[in-house]
Amino acid sequence: NTPGSYICSCPPETTNKNCQNIQCIESSCLNGGICARKDNGISFCQCPANFYGHHCELLVVN
DSSP states (O other): OOTTOOOOOOOTTEETTTTEEOOOOGGGOOTTOEEEEOTTSOEEEEOOTTEESTTSOEEOOO
């Protein structure tokens, strides 16, 4: 077993060599963010205009 020498057979709701979960979880988006999915299947939070960050947790300061 050497680093990078393994390959996982991942189920459809996961991705990358470690089979990380890519399911869209609505509750992970904060401050009115909407959970969306990219063409590659990975989910992300689409934030309203005043917020940003992975979970829309950061307020835009002008």
